Amino acid sequence: MFGRKPKSILTFKSDTINYDQVSDLLAKLWQLLEEKGLENAEVKQIYSVVTEMLENIYRYSDTIKTKDNDSLMLSVFETKSKHYQIVLRNPAETDKATKLKEKIEFVNSLTKIGLKKLYQYEIVRRKDENHSGAGLGLIIIARKTIEPLKIELQKFNDNITLITLTAFMQI
Amino acid sequence: MLEIQLYRMMKPFKIEPTNVSPKIFYDIKKHHFEIGGFSRMENVRAFYQDFFDWFDKNKAEILSTINPSTKLHIELHLIYFNSASLKCFLDILLQFKKLYSTNDGKGSLYNIEVFWYFEEGDEDMIEVGEDYSDVIEIPFTFVESKSK
Numbered sequence: 275m276f277g278r279k280p281k282s283i284l285t286f287k288s289d290t291i292n293y294d295q296v297s298d299l300l301a302k303l304w305q306l307l308e309e310k311g312l313e314n315a316e317v318k319q320i321y322s323v324v325t326e327m328l329e330n331i332y333r334y335s336d337t338i339k340t341k342d343n344d345s346l347m348l349s350v351f352e353t354k355s356k357h358y359q360i361v362l363r364n365p366a367e368t369d370k371a372t373k374l375k376e377k378i379e380f381v382n383s384l385t386k387i388g389l390k391k392l393y394q395y396e397i398v399r400r401k402d403e404n405h406s407g408a409g410l411g412l413i414i415i416a417r418k419t420i421e422p423l424k425i426e427l428q429k430f431n432d433n434i435t436l437i438t439l440t441a442f443m444q445i
Numbered sequence: 446m447l448e449i450q451l452y453r454m455m456k457p458f459k460i461e462p463t464n465v466s467p468k469i470f471y472d473i474k475k476h477h478f479e480i481g482g483f484s485r486m487e488n489v490r491a492f493y494q495d496f497f498d499w500f501d502k503n504k505a506e507i508l509s510t511i512n513p514s515t516k517l518h519i520e521l522h523l524i525y526f527n528s529a530s531l532k533c534f535l536d537i538l539l540q541f542k543k544l545y546s547t548n549d550g551k552g553s554l555y556n557i558e559v560f561w562y563f564e565e566g567d568e569d570m571i572e573v574g575e576d577y578s579d580v581i582e583i584p585f586t587f588v589e590s591k592s593k
Contacts, residue, residue: 329485397580
């Protein structure tokens, strides 16, 4: 799959996360990418996708206890020069996980122009409007990635599913 | 007393930036609004609510300083902002659009000029600005600044 062994540049594993940890991870990511010599605009592309992913798990993830304390997981890999793979895992109620999968399949089905239109619709849409949207964060991620977002669902127990989301980026 | 009230009214709204929150500056007297930096706070809406509350409270006074030739100068110097901030920026721009509009009998004219600053090579930032410009139907001037 990869031309060389993907190199992990940032990893986080835990069963819980607070906003200070989110901020620390993002600050560390920015610093690591800068140290690699990336331009600010390139750093921001990756930072933006990771921010949306981390904020999503901070706000919406369910909390479960696992033996290895790793139900929440974020990994940023450099697969080859300027190619990055971001993997996020989090637990969620099974019906929410299924809905997320449907949203991702919908977002993945859109063309670049379709994504732009959906993005513009979502920034104007108010929360109290009568249906849930695709999720602005998800659209932002999809607009910055080079391949469709990959989602895998794994049953944890009768109510909880582990979601693994993978984004592929080329900067 | 009136002088004190006028002075208070004319005092710019100002929030200093942090590592995760932006600078906000609005000089009513000069009709100059500026926002810049990062916008990635734990509670984005609560952060911007201070500005919206102040804006609502002072709307009448701000309106009293606007005449048909008044033009609002907006500068956006954003480095990074999350999805929740996108909606708040839009709300700010829409509030200004409503306030600084006149009707010449044929339709509304929006007396606003928006300068969208982006770092050299930051195509994503240009795209976000273009999306905003499309949505609020006001042309933006894009200004490139040198990457550090």
